[in-house]
Amino acid sequence: MARQWEFVQTAGSFKSCMAAYFTLIVALCAVTFSTVSHARTLIIEGLSEAPLKWMVDGDPRGIDIDIMTEVLNDMGITDYRFQLVDNGRRLLHNAQTGSSDIVLTLSQNSERSQYLNYPEEAHLLLDWRFAVRAEDRDRITFNDFSDLARHRVGAAAEYSYTDTFWQSGLDIEVVAKNDLLIPMLLENRFDVVPVNYLSTLYETLRNGQREKIAFIYPPLRRAPYYNVFSKASDYPDKDAFLKRYDQIISTMRNDGRLASIFQDYLGPDGLDWWQSQYQN
Missing domain, CATH: 3.40.190.10 (Periplasmic binding protein-like II)
Known part of the structure; x- marks a missing residue:
């Protein structure tokens, strides 16, 4: 009986050791995986x-x-x-x-x-939207390009916007640089200009012009x-x-x-x- 009890104790110790060993292996594998x-x-x-x-x-x-x-x-x-x-x-x-x-x-x-x-x-x-002067936010809308037919539209050279925009039949005046559009809008040389919404929003917040412009929704173009x-x-x-x-x-x-x-x-x-x- 003593030998049998000693065997049981030994077997239990072995199982405990194996369980501990297995736990250690799993932990080491996790560390190794994380490291790799x-x-x-x-x-x-x-x-x-x-x-x-x-x-x-x-x-x-x-x-x-x-x-x-x-x-x-x-x-x-x-x-x-x-x-x-x-x-x-x-x-x-x-x-x-x-x-x-x-x-x-x-x-x-x-x-x-x-x-x-x-x-x-x-x-x-990211959006391209039309920007207008703040006082024109209710006067100028965009659901179709025909909505802009009576307004002076500016755009920057070498910007694609959309093919539909360039083929819209609008009387579009093209300027050399994109960063001229908002100043020319505020100088009343244009009524509507297409701009990158996010960068223009941020820049006008920084330079104190945000309250002077409004953005027309929906976007001219939106892409993920x-x-x-x-x-x-x-x-x-x-x-x-x-x-x-x-x-x-x-x-x-x-x-x-x-x-x-x-x-x-x-x-x-x-x-x-x-x-x-x-x-x-």
């Missing part, structure tokens, strides 16, 4: 364009930066670096070669899809923009990253974090913009 998954610095690139992304004394700022930082924090990724490059050709070249891992805020087309992995979730819907992963990147577990990314962006849209980021940079207009994207 985040084995190097994640390189995130974009073009400098406020309020989406820009540098202040070497520190990245902007809507894109805050959204991606929030995503990475939720994923538990701390080893990452934002880099801003000087032109779009270099930006796309780095993504094609795998010199960068993620590119911030790109629209989708078939050519880019050959070397970029797009998530399901667009974090931004994505944070995309380079197919050539050797960063581990890209598919898992994109799946988790989609989950987090969806959650941020629903829990108010996206709206809060927009408001941080655009004030009350940020909430209006969020509502126009996700609630209309």
Whole structure:
């Protein structure tokens, strides 16, 4: 009986040791997986364009930066670096070669899809809208291009806007640079100008002209923009990253974090913009 009891004790100790050993193995595997998954610095690139992304004394700022930082924090990724490059050709070249891992805020087309992995979730819907002087907000409307036929319309050379805009039959006066449009609108040289809504909104907030202009809804053009992963990147577990990314962006849209980021940079207009994207 003593030997049998000793055997039972030995067997129990063995089982306890094996359970502890198994737990240790699982823990080590988890640590190893985490280490492999985040084995190097994640390189995130974009073009400098406020309020989406820009540098202040070497520190990245902007809507894109805050959204991606929030995503990475939720994923538990701390080893990452934002880099801003000087032109779009270099930006796309780095993504094609795998010199960068993620590119911030790109629209989708078939050519880019050959070397970029797009998530399901667009974090931004970027607009081109018509801007008018504030006092004309109720006088000038846009549901069809014929609504603008009696007004002086300005546009910037080499901007595509939409083919329909250029073929609308409107008497469009073309200026050399996009940044001339708002000043010429306020000088009463134009009545209506098509502008990038987000950048124009931010710039007029900064220079104190926001109350002088109004934006006509609906947009002239609206397109989804994505944070995309380079197919050539050797960063581990890209598919898992994109799946988790989609989950987090969806959650941020629903829990108010996206709206809060927009408001941080655009004030009350940020909430209006969020509502126009996700609630209309």
